[in-house]
Amino acid sequence: MAKRRARRALLRRVDMPTAAQRYAAGKALRAKVARTSHAAFEPSARRDPIGMLIESNKTRLPELVPIRYGRMATSPFAFYRGAAAVMAYDLRSTPVTGIKSQICGDAHLSNFGLFQTPELNVIFDVNDFDETLRGPWEWDLKRLAASCFIAARDNGLRRRQSREVAKAAAQHYRESMLELAKAGYLQVWYWRLDLRKALDIVPRSYAAAARHAQHATLHRVNHHGMPGFVVRGGGSYRIANEVPLIAHIKDREVERRLAQDVIRYRTTLQEDRQALLARYHLVDFAIKVVGVGSVGTRCYIALLVGRDKNDTLLLQIKEAQASVLERYLGKSTYENHGQRVVHGQRLMQAASDLFLGWAHGPSHDYYVRQLRDLKFSAAVQTMNRPDLTEYAALCARTLARSHARSGDASMIAGYLGAGESFDGAIATFAELYAEQNEQDYRALLEAIKAKRIKANQSL
Known part of the structure; x- marks a missing residue:
């Protein structure tokens, strides 16, 4: 009772x-x-x-x-x-x-x-x-x-x-x-x-x-789904160097840690999306300069391949630092800044990226999303x-x-x-x-x- x-x-x-x-x-x-x-x-x-x-x-x-x-x-x-x-x-x-x-x-x-x-x-x-x-x-x-x-x-x-x-x-x-x-x-x-x-x-x-822009992008998507800095060589796609705006990572330890971060990032996705991402494997990494306010933060691009060399996926792994607002509004309630960015984006956007998630490394936080060029500002x-x-x-x-x-x-x-x-x-x-x-x-x-x-x- x-x-x-x-x-x-x-x-x-x-x-x-x-x-x-x-x-x-x-x-x-x-x-x-x-x-x-x-x-x-x-x-x-x-x-x-x-x-x-x-x-x-x-x-x-x-x-x-x-x-x-x-x-x-x-x-x-x-x-x-x-x-x-x-x-x-x-x-x-x-x-x-x-x-x-x-x-x-x-x-x-x-x-x-x-x-x-x-x-x-x-x-x-x-x-x-x-x-x-x-x-x-x-x-x-x-x-x-x-x-x-x-x-x-x-x-x-x-x-x-x-x-x-x-x-x-x-x-x-x-x-x-x-x-x-x-x-x-x-x-x-x-x-x-x-x-x-x-x-x-x-x-x-x-x-x-x-x-x-949409027409041009759809043409590229139908071609191989990649922006211009991804080129084909030796029968497969790779990221082209455009130093200093795009450059391959020379430090193998940094590359190894990033690969581990990508693995940890998968666990922040919904289970169905984890299953989809698990079918792709990493083939290339580079650092990329983006925007105006973001220049200087660690922003990496990761090229992944799935079923065959034409089944490609490009992810952006962007460093998430403390918000400039925290000094005046108090610290975020989330465990790390990648998580803060992702949850804020999901709250504010009408629809968020399929692969939006975060990674928490030993010294840096990141958020990850698909780097799509079907986007226009x-x-x-x-x-x-x-x-x-x-x-x-x-x-x-x-x-x-x-x-x-x-x-x-x-x-x-x-x-x-x-x-x-x-x-x-x-x-x-x-x-x-x-x-x-x-x-x-x-x-x-x-x-x-x-x-x-x-x-x-x-x-």
Whole structure:
């Protein structure tokens, strides 16, 4: 009888606040944190952006750091892409509501794109999650909005036009969150922008380029499924050296440890995917330079072969260091940073890679995913005002959905409301931060000129 009563107790409904109550709770937060307060940005007097970059490079491969600086020196927007640590420092003192979700930590315009799902569909979503952590949703939105203003100014738009692009991002984030707050949890979880829907929304120039890229990629996939740096020689495929951007590992001990990491990584996959991966064997390894902010971290590519020499699989094994947000939000609750990245990605993305998993080595953490070139990122630097505005809106809608998957959409929607005061505040913040980013970019150029840091601007 006692056991039966205990079972009944477990099945009793737990009274939870309704969506309307959570919306009201979010609305009440406006009295504590005014929506207009998000316009504020006051840089610290002790701020040293170049010092922060130098500090962040201490855990990177020293021979690749000049490439990172060189890529950041190409434009204010490129600098911004590589300065996630600097912005995390700046965001630490900005107003927040206290509503948390899983956040990307680096939600700039170029961190969104088209990629292939395990079902071979092509969707639009956030791409990289190296900095992901649970934290204030406002931080992601402010990083996105500031990137809009910076990209617009880089592209020759005037102040008012640049502000409109940033404001559009805030507006579409707010409007999307209001819609998501009315949807069921499963609806939110399954919401995605597939290629057809995305191409109906995005700028014509982006849509045309995306279709061209998809066609070209499908041609390569039908050929042998590998990007250009995988070449055929002696009857089999191998990774071609493109030093220093792609280079084979000369240290056999490093290669041996990586091979062991790949074996351990398999255990982090679902059992069916473990069985699939077990049918492939490793044939080649190389280190590869990727992106802007990631340059200098250990990123390897592994070429595997299955049924025959034409059945190939390419994996990216990327080092996962501590998130730049941890200093201000506290350490991750996961055992290692590879696990943190993978779980954050699975929470935020509508569909994650078939081979997404992690590896924990003696001295470094990694996350692993399939290196697919059926993936496309917009050329933000070539967009005009209408195109950039539409693209910013698309990214903002996607970011709102990512936050709604793990956060309280009703509370966030209640706080944001139907008015435009929040949109204007975020646009003002974006403008102020763009000015600060411009100063930081000039400081980088001066540091290179003064030889405080070394930059390789040819790569």
